[in-house]
Amino acid sequence: xxxxxxxxxxxxxxxxxxxxxxxxxxxxxxxxxxxxxxxxxxxxxxxxxxxxxxxxxxxxxxxxxxxxxxxxxxxxxxxxxxxxxxxxxxxxxxxxxxxxxxxxxxxxxxxxxxxxxxxxxxxxxxxxxxxxxxxxxxxxxxxxxxxxxxxxxxxxxxxxxxxxxxxxxxxxxxxxxxxxxxxxxxxxxxxxxxxxxxxxxxxxxxxxxxxxxxxxxxxxxxxxxxxxxxxxxxxxxxxxxxxxxxxxxxxxxxxx
Amino acid sequence: xxxxxxxxxxxxxxxxxxxxxxxxxxxxxxxxxxxxxxxxxxxxxxxxxxxxxxxxxxxxxxxxxxxxxxxxxxxxxxxxxxxxxxxxxxxxxxxxxxxxxxxxxxxxxxxxxxxxxxxxxxxxxxxxxxxxxxxxxxxxxxxxxxxxxxxxxxxxxxxxxxxxxxxxxxxxxxxxxxxxxxxxxxxxxxxxxxxxxxxxxxxxxxxxxxxxxxxxxxxxxxxxxxxxxxxxxxxxxxxxxxxxxxxxxxxxxxxxxxxxxxxxxxxxxxxxxxxxxxxxxxxxxxxxxxxxxxxxxxxxxxxxxxxxxxxxxxxx
Numbered sequence: 037x038x039x040x041x042x043x044x045x046x047x048x049x050x051x052x053x054x055x056x057x058x059x060x061x062x063x064x065x066x067x068x069x070x071x072x073x074x075x076x077x078x079x080x081x082x083x084x085x086x087x088x089x090x091x092x093x094x095x096x097x098x099x100x101x102x103x104x105x106x107x108x109x110x111x112x113x114x115x116x117x118x119x120x121x122x123x124x125x126x127x128x129x130x131x132x133x134x135x136x137x138x139x140x141x142x143x144x145x146x147x148x149x150x151x152x153x154x155x156x157x158x159x160x161x162x163x164x165x166x167x168x169x170x171x172x173x174x175x176x177x178x179x180x181x182x183x184x185x186x187x188x189x190x191x192x193x194x195x196x197x198x199x200x201x202x203x204x205x206x207x208x209x210x211x212x213x214x215x216x217x218x219x220x221x222x223x224x225x226x227x228x229x230x231x232x233x234x235x236x237x238x239x240x241x242x243x244x245x246x247x248x249x250x251x252x253x254x255x256x257x258x259x260x261x262x263x264x265x266x267x268x269x270x271x272x273x274x275x276x277x278x279x280x281x282x283x284x285x286x287x288x289x290x291x292x
Numbered sequence: 293x294x295x296x297x298x299x300x301x302x303x304x305x306x307x308x309x310x311x312x313x314x315x316x317x318x319x320x321x322x323x324x325x326x327x328x329x330x331x332x333x334x335x336x337x338x339x340x341x342x343x344x345x346x347x348x349x350x351x352x353x354x355x356x357x358x359x360x361x362x363x364x365x366x367x368x369x370x371x372x373x374x375x376x377x378x379x380x381x382x383x384x385x386x387x388x389x390x391x392x393x394x395x396x397x398x399x400x401x402x403x404x405x406x407x408x409x410x411x412x413x414x415x416x417x418x419x420x421x422x423x424x425x426x427x428x429x430x431x432x433x434x435x436x437x438x439x440x441x442x443x444x445x446x447x448x449x450x451x452x453x454x455x456x457x458x459x460x461x462x463x464x465x466x467x468x469x470x471x472x473x474x475x476x477x478x479x480x481x482x483x484x485x486x487x488x489x490x491x492x493x494x495x496x497x498x499x500x501x502x503x504x505x506x507x508x509x510x511x512x513x514x515x516x517x518x519x520x521x522x523x524x525x526x527x528x529x530x531x532x533x534x535x536x537x538x539x540x541x542x543x544x545x546x547x548x549x550x551x552x553x554x555x556x557x558x559x560x561x562x563x564x565x566x567x568x569x570x571x572x573x574x575x576x577x578x579x580x581x582x583x584x585x586x587x588x589x590x591x592x593x594x595x596x597x598x599x600x601x602x603x604x605x606x607x608x
Contacts, residue, residue: 038396042385049384115380119439122344122374123397124366291346292306292338 039133088153104186106196191285232267302352327492328481373445379436383425527588
């Protein structure tokens with residue numbers, strides 16, 4: 037608990053939380069202002085929440101990058117490990133504390149985003165779709181999965197900058213690029229964890245959207261919509277080994 | 293066992309080429325204040341990091357108060373306070389936050405009072421609520437010392453505690469260590485000879501991963517070491533004949549026998565004489581001989597410290 041508490045203090049006293057809040061404010065502002073600016077009506081209650089969930093992927097990627105990418109590597113790069121680690125505290129306690137703190141702050145920000153979405157939808161449309169809860173649950177699951185992968189990267193790197201860049205690049209560039217190419221060549225990127233993010237929006241729709249092949253002239257594009265079961269399984273397949281490897285890596289990390 | 297630290301055949305290999313420790317063994321009894329002396333890269337920090345659970349040895353054992361550090365780190369480090377390398381603290385925390393954090397991890401009782409006491413000890417009371425991010429190196433070193441002592445440990449391990457400090461800072465740290473050494477067991481690594489000689493009762497010399505010697509400074513001087521140095525100032529510059537005469541000096545005066553190894557001019561009328569002699573009285577015998585030869589001596593000062601000579605000779 038002590039480690040969680042002081043990691044949270046780091047987030048609360050640091051700039052990253054304010055950066056994240058500013059980004060959230062920009063997204064919320066964009067959702068509110070842009071339709072007005074172009075003279076379009078706001079979407080209905082389900083559509084409004086879908087508007088907000090379109091940004092979940094980038095929000096989660098930013099959350100794991102800001103709050104998770106340097107969690108482990110910071111101590112080794114900056115030397116704070118020399119003060120913290122030679123204490124009668126097990127490495128697993130330190131690891132669990134840092135992971136828990138990163139997840140708490142990330143999930144808290146995510147919940148705040150959904151709360152804002154709900155309040156705005158209520159204010160504009162007078163109601164909130166009940167399935168928003170499922171969307172939030174899947175978003176939390178997605179965040180947890182990405183955070184475990186982020187910790188694996190953080191335990192493997194020697195620099196906070198390299199860790200942050202690799203985390204962001206992996207989830208925002210590399211994986212989406214691969215899934216984009218696959219979709220153009222008519223394949224489903226079912227094995228990429230970032231492809232599972234669509235369930236967060238799709239869960240709002242009844243019936244659940246199905247994957248489709250779209251004829252776009254000379255090419256066909258796969259519009260992939262994994263099912264919730266597929267998404268949960270793929271996230272688990274990434275998350276569990278990532279967590280195990282991250283912990284193992286952390287335990288073996290030496291301060292030379 | 294009465295041994296606070298027991299190191300048995302400790303080996304640490306970083307890579308195929310780098311063997312940092314070559315099977316060293318070392319024991320510290322409770323109440324000892326031992327200096328761990330060696331040049332950069334000798335293996336001092338590696339040894340300390342293994343003792344504090346920051347590194348795992350390739351082979352061998354390290355025990356603190358009978359507990360194996362590698363197998364039961366939590367139990368072994370319970371009564372250890374350590375300062376490893378130049379301490380870095382989380383910049384967003386104040387000294388009070390930092391000590392509270394570490395104190396809670398250790399389960400220190402009456403933590404608030406203890407923190408106040410430690411901050412007073414290291415002269416950081418005025419800065420108690422200032423974020424550590426704005427601290428100088430010396431202030432961080434002092435905070436490091438405070439966290440080392442916070443839980444009133446039985447064993448204190450210090451890795452280059454004066455590193456990066458100005459002379460005033462070094463003196464402060466030295467005074468702090470001297471003020472606690474009667475009640476604690478202290479294991480202090482350094483490459484700074486004056487620091488070790490002024491604090492430690494015993495010295496372990498390490499070089500290239502091997503322990504070269506381990507004893508009190510006096511015993512080391514007698515057992516291993518006979519080279520002494522004096523600096524003389526004369527009324528007039530010495531002639532070549534006088535310098536040759538001094539260079540050829542041999543005294544067969546019983547246990548005070550000695551022999552000059554070298555005489556070097558280091559100033560207009562200043563000379564450094566290196567000579568072999570087993571006892572401290574050899575210097576007096578040399579002085580008497582110089583005066584008997586009509587050498588116009590104004591000052592006669594032993595140069596450097598005995599430990600420096602031992603150290604420099606052993607790491608050659």
